Amino acid sequence: MLELTPNEYKERKALRINPAKTCxxxxxxxxxxxxxxxxxxxxxxxxxxxxxxxxxxxxxxxxxxxxxxxxxxxxxxxxxxxxxxxxxxxxxxxxxxxxxxxxxxxxxxxxxxxxxxxxxxxxxxxxxxxxxxxxxxxxxGSHITGYSNMVKSMVKYFSKNTGVSNGKICVIPGFVNPGDMREIKRILKQMGVPFIMFPDTSGVLDSPMTGKFEMYPKGGATVEEMQDAGNSSCVLGLGETAVSAAARLLGKQCKIKEHILGLPIGIEATDDFILKLTEITGKPVPEEIEEERGQLVDIMIDAHPYYDKKTAAIYGDPDTVLGLAEFCFSLGMIPKFLITGTPDPSFEIKGKELFDKFGAKDGFVKHSADLFELHQRLKSDKVDLLIGGTHGKQIARAENIPFLRMGFPILDRYVHPYMPMVGYRGAMRILELLLNVLMDKREADAADEDFELVM
Amino acid sequence: MSLNKDGVLTEREGFIKYGSCGGDMKCGGESLAGAVSQRACVYCGARVVLNPISDAYHIVHGPIGCASYTWDIRGSLSSGSDLYRNSFSTDLSEKEVIFGGIKKLTAAVDEICANYSPKLIFIYSTCIVGVIGDDVESVCRYAESKYNTRVINVKSPGFSGAKMQGYKAACDALMKLMEGSAPSGAAGKAGGGVSVNILGDFNLAGEIWIISNYLKEIGVEVISKFTGDSKYEEIIKAPKAALNIVQCAGSMTYLAKTMEDVFGVPYIKVSFFGVDDVCASLLRIAQFFNNDEILKKAKALILRMSPKTKAELDKYIPLLRGRKAAIYVGGGFKAISLINQFKELGMKTVLAGTQTGKKEDYEIISSLVDSDAVVLDDANPSELEKFMIQKGADILVGGVKERPLAYKLGVAFCDHNHERKYALAGFEGAVNFAKEISESLNSPVWKFLRQ
Known part of the structure; x- marks a missing residue:
């Protein structure tokens, strides 16, 4: 497949080939x-x-x-x-x-x-x-800009500070699946934090089968919730590229404190998220969450020989790519290529910060890039794992690289909209999928004498 | 605007009718502002028709969306190049929208020509190109003279109509290609021998290979295919064929007519969906050539395949008899074939709709279905939902947007569009169709649905 892709990388100024974004x-x-x-x-x-x-x-x-x-x-x-x-x-x-x-x-x-x-x-x-x-x-911009703009408009049109605090925090999730939004709400409930969350596509795009078609399924944030968001004690935006503009606007418009974090993907970003919640609310971390974190660490330790020092290329939306990259680093993997199609110079700054933090010297990070460029670069510098949406499948096949589907869009698999990648449970799921593709590949390539029952 | 007793927009009433009752069908109108239309745009029509040309560079001139939504979604298989599975575009930014996109488009064409040796480049002019006034033709002329390659402008601004006008834009582009590149020599009836072009088959799940094999077996040469698994060299030879056979009439009748006018290649409409249609189409092709040998071979092929296919299909009849089908597809001709296929399987069509059907198609459709069946043009999801429930449809045949709707209603589904994974054409396809219908209808998963 993709015989078109030459090994040698050439700068393109006008032609976009195989985009890593949409409009x-x-x-x-x-x-x-x-x-x-x-x-x-x-x-x-x-x-x-x-x-x-x-x-x-x-x-x-x-x-x-x-x-x-x-x-x-x-x-x-x-x-x-x-x-x-x-x-x-x-x-x-x-x-x-x-x-x-x-x-x-x-x-x-x-x-x-x-x-x-x-x-x-x-x-x-x-x-x-x-x-x-x-x-x-x-x-x-890109579809991420569009998401950002619409969320900003929700704030602009609806949110008002009436002067009576509702004692809640307002959480604005980035561009993630309904399964992620559901997981964020679950964590907030576990923490005992009263909240308003918008937008909220859970219950809309992961709606259950009832035998009836609902033009408007049960999920989604109500007008009243978006209005009341202005009375929150503070706003927490999760995903700097996708929702910091909306969170800042809400902060400014309704004179409430704003906090902005990356998407809580992987152990460190989820720690940050949980700590931020305790910092804001003064509530302790409940035992269930400690337990989930402990389970995640347990799995990370159990399986580490199978992913340690594996190199990866990650592409997709800025917040998602950076979250996944940090998690890979935490695991001891080496994300070498970070690519987004979204025009976002801060993506490169944050990517470089990650490389520095984890001592990765020759990491490559680029915004406004496309998958054709990524493919060319992978030809001369192969990685052990490719992570991103469906559009990378041709590259994975052409270069025989194990492929982990994560992010948006995934057009050729099922169940993903229902499942989280955020939080400790989400990290466990990422780890399970990641290990499956790496270990399946190892077994597919194994000689008969190396094909073992126990791994 | 208001709703009638069936919960249908009054403005939409003329687009819906019950079987053979009452008057002419309105069709092909513009979608209403504010409707959840299932309809696409001119660009979409042009792109789906041309995209299967596997060794062409398809450059989408516009902002990124139009390129990304059509990137390798066609389901057309190629026996050669997979160039068409890539997405090329100019990814226009604000600067170009203000100052014009010609410079970037020229540079994009230069970048392709400098790094590869393209034989054929299509440039799709999207909505915005028409509005900002880019002279795409001039870029085509520049590149053709500089690089010795064919560069063709596909004029497809989305707002200038619906999918149907896009088919026409694609056919115009194909004509331009053939007229500018065709090798000289006798064309059409005069010198075509026993040869055909297949029009309106996009090689979904390899269907064009099935049909080509039949034609080969009966001694008919396939010169060119429009556009499933087609290549530049093949397309430019098309004017030499003796006959055009048109499968997807919605997209390709216009090209067939134009080729008849310009090159003198006559055409016939065929359908390879369902055993009866396959047999009839093979015989019609054989009869056209008025050649005993071909007719004998066609009859032999039918004799060999038809009884055993029908025997295969008969196995499904007990599993399907009496079940009710709803059809919502692109073209009228396909809807007609499907109604016949359901009949062969002992099923009844209770709803038949198309996106681009013509008056004649709707007349045939109305004559094939029961008088209480619903026939509709450019349905929206609410209408589909209402009529599927009202008519008690057990299965819907449609495309990607209709699939989740059907499932949500607890109705089985068969993709007869870009996302079909098994060939549905030919004798083999007829069996696949029955199998797919039966598997979806009789899957145990429906049992878990709480009513």
Whole structure:
């Protein structure tokens, strides 16, 4: 496969080959699905909406509902204002959401549709219902930027400090699976910390089978929760690239203290998360959490001969890649290549800090990069493990590298949206999957005389 | 806008009808603003048609999304190059949107030509390219003259229509390719001998190989394939074929008609879905050549394959008889084949919808289904849900967006689109289809569903 890829790396300035990102609107759509009774609305051509729904469905294996302004030649000349107005009217009448979350596309941005003005002119928004929006030009940033922007808009439109503290902390999760959001909530409950969390796609995109199709499944943060978020004692953003902007805005807008951490992936980042919670709330770490951490360490020690000093290449979204890289380092592995497609200079700074912290001298970290470049670099500097979303499978096959599917998107496996990679339980799961691919590879390559029952 | 008694948007009423009752079907209209449409855009249509050309560089000129959503999702298999499984794009950024994307596009083409020796490059012009006014044609001319390669602009701004217009844009690009590159010599009926092009088969799960083998067996040469497992060298020879056989009529009838006008290659519509359709199509191809030898071989092939396939299928009838099918597919012709296939299996079609069906297709569909069956154009998920429940559908045949919807309703599913993993065409495919339908319908997992 991929005979195209030459061994020698050549700088490309114009051509993107095999991207490690996608465009803003799909991230905004995903974030909006984390609101209860929300209809994400794509203001652009019908193809965008169709692609985003398909893309999310391929990853989450669940129906993804969203509407479109269905731009025509006419709207691209005269503006999409009337399309949006018609759409909003139709959506409230037919699909009856509580919230319509509008995001833009490259087309509506380029023709210059002024969404706040159009929203301001809307008549017939039913009492107690809302239309919110965010600008997501596809030619800026990536799906992570789109997620960030939509979450920021949730804060902007809803969160208010009424002067009466609710005694809760507000947690804003980064771009992760519903299984991760569920796990973050579980940890908060275990800690006995009252909280508000948004967006929250658990119960929406990992919804159970009931024999009924629900346009709006049970999960998601409510409007009231997002409003009340402004009365929290503080806000904790998990994922610097994906949600620090929203957390900072909430802090500023509602005059509450903000804390920003990376995604709690692996033992050290989860320690940081738990310690931050104890620091904020003054609550002790409960025994169940100590027990989980102890189990994780136990597994790490039991299995270390099988992963120690293994090299890895990790690609995907900035917060996820950095989290996975730190965990690999904690295990004694050597992540040599860290790649994200998302334009984010801070990714390189943080990657280098990680390399320094763990004494890795020749680590390679790059933002705005693509998988074709990664493949070329792997040809001259092979690694023992490739970690990332489905799009790396061709590289893994071409170079015969064991492949751990982690992150977004995963289009060719099941169950992942339900399971966490965050927290100590998530770390155990990562470790199980990681060991499976490394040990399966070892056995597949083993000579008959080396093929052993006990490992 | 409001809902009627069936919970359907009143504006959508004309797009839905019950079997053979009442008037003409409205179709091909624009999706309503605010609808959860299952429909895609012009670019999508162009991309799915051209993508299977395996040794072409498909450059998507636009922001990254259009490239990333169509990266290797087609399910078309290749016997040669896997170049088409890569994603090439200009990944336009804000700077280019303001100052124009031509410089970056030119540089991207230069980078390909400097490092590889491309024979064929397609440049897909997406929504934004039309709006910022990039002169993509000029880049094509520049690159063609500088690098001795074919560089073809596929004009596919998403907003300029639906998938159907994209098919047309792709066919225009193919015509441009053939007209500019075709080797000289007698074409069409005049000099084509016993040869065909296969149009509208994308080699999902290797289906075009099955059909090509049949044709080879009956003595018909396949010159070119549009576009499953096709290559540049093969496509430019297509005008020399004696006949075009058109399988996916929705995407390729336009190309067939244009090729007839320009190159004098006649066409016939065929379908290789379901035993009866396969047999009829083979005979029609053989009859076209008016050649006893071919007809004899076709009959022999049918005689060898048909009875044993039907015997295989008969085994499934007890497992399937009386079950109710819902169909929601891209083109009208496929829907028609599927209705017939379900009939062969003792099943009844209670809902039939398409994204791009034409008036004629809907007439045939309506005549094939019972009078109380629902026929719809460009359905949205709510309509699918409503009618599947109302009609008690046991299985849905559709594509990726419909799969989880069906499952959530506790309805079995068969992917008859890009994500099919087993060939569904030909005699072998008919058995695979029955097997797949039966496995999904009769899986033990449904038992665990609490009603």
């Amino acid at each position: 803003q609107p799909v991230g905004a759509m995903y974030a909006a699905l984390g609101i209860y009774e929300c209809m994400p609305h794509s203001h652009g051509s019908q193809g965008c909406c169709s692609y985003h729904r398909t893309f999310l469905t391929r990853h989450f294996k669940d129906p993804v509902m969203a509407t479109t302004s269905s731009f025509t030649e006419g709207s691209s000349v005269f503006g999409g204002g009337s399309n949006l107005k018609t759409a909003v009217k139709n959506i409230f009448e037919i699909y009856k959401p509580r919230v319509i979350a509008v995001h833009t596309t490259c087309l509506s941005e380029t023709i210059g549709d002024d969404i706040p003005t159009i929203i301001g002119q809307l008549e017939n928004v039913p009492e107690g219902k809302y239309v919110i929006h965010t600008n997501t030009p596809s030619y800026v």
